[in-house]
Amino acid sequence: SKNSLGLKINGKDYTLDADPNMPVLWAIRDIVGLTGTKFGCGAGLCGACTVHVDGQPQRACLTSLKQVQGKQVTTIEGLTFEPLKRAWREHNVPQCGYCQAGQLMSAAALLTQTAQPTERQIDEAMAGNLCRCGTYTRIKAAIQTASG
Ligand code: FES
Numbered sequence: 001s002k003n004s005l006g007l008k009i010n011g012k013d014y015t016l017d018a019d020p021n022m023p024v025l026w027a028i029r030d031i032v033g034l035t036g037t038k039f040g041c042g043a044g045l046c047g048a049c050t051v052h053v054d055g056q057p058q059r060a061c062l063t064s065l066k067q068v069q070g071k072q073v074t075t076i077e078g079l080t081f082e083p084l085k086r087a088w089r090e091h092n093v094p095q096c097g098y099c100q101a102g103q104l105m106s107a108a109a110l111l112t113q114t115a116q117p118t119e120r121q122i123d124e125a126m127a128g129n130l131c132r133c134g135t136y137t138r139i140k141a142a143i144q145t146a147s148g
Contacts, residue, residue: 002017002018002019003017003018003019003020004016004017005017005018005020005065005066005069006069006070007024007027007032007065007068007073008068008071008072008073009028009032009034009073009074009075009078010034010073010074010075010077010078011072011078014031014032016031016032016065018031018065019065020064020065020066021064021065021066022064022065023042023060023061023062023063023064023065024051024060024063024064024065024067024068024073025037025039025042025049025060025061025063027065028051028060028073028075034075034077036075036076036077036101037049037050037051037060037075037076037101037102038098038099038101038102039061040061040098040099040102040130041061042061043061043062044059044061044062045130046099046102046129046130047059047099047102047103047106047128047129047130048098048099048101048102048129048130049061049102050101050102050103050105050106050129051063051073051074051075051076051105052072052073052074052105052108052109053067053068053071053072053073054071054072055072055074055109055112056109057105057106057109060073074105075101075105076101076104076105079104079105079108081104081108081111081112081146083146083148084104084107084108084111084142084143084146085104086146087142087143087145087146088100088104088142090142090145091138091141091142091145092138093135093138093139093142094135095131095133095134095135096132096133098132099129099130099131099132100135102129103126103129103131103135103139106125106126106128106129107125107126107139107142107143107146109125110122110125110126110143111143111146111147115147116147116148117143117147119140122140122143122144123140126139126140126143
């Protein structure tokens with residue numbers, strides 16, 4: 001069944017005619033047309049679809065539209081964390097790039113909460129974000145650079 005649902009993405013308000021159980025990932029990509037957030041596994045296992053919901057990292061493939069009613073969703077297109085983006089470029093982090101939006105969203109959430117994370121805190125925060133190219137060493141180095 002379809003309802004009229006509000007969706008706030010990157011500070012913009014959208015009204016969607018969609019099933020409230022639709023994963024936010026589909027709404028972001030297929031309805032709103034923001035394709036920076038990626039579909040990897042669709043089961044909460046890879047982290048490619050990570051967005052922020054009220055500043056917290058969340059898997060958009062497992063989050064329904066009804067769960068984000070009245071909340072702020074931030075995607076990679078809306079990420080304004082310049083030191084982190086700069087560090088990512090400095091370290092040439094991406095290889096194929098597919099997982100990187102999710103990696104950046106998880107890293108940004110970590111650094112917003114913990115400005116100077118320990119190596120262990122980085123490992124814990126990033127454990128749910130998989131990279132088939134194995135860019136993990138550069139991801140960690142970029143997070144450390146951004147944490148100054
Ligand atoms: Fe959502 Fe893999 S696509 S965790």
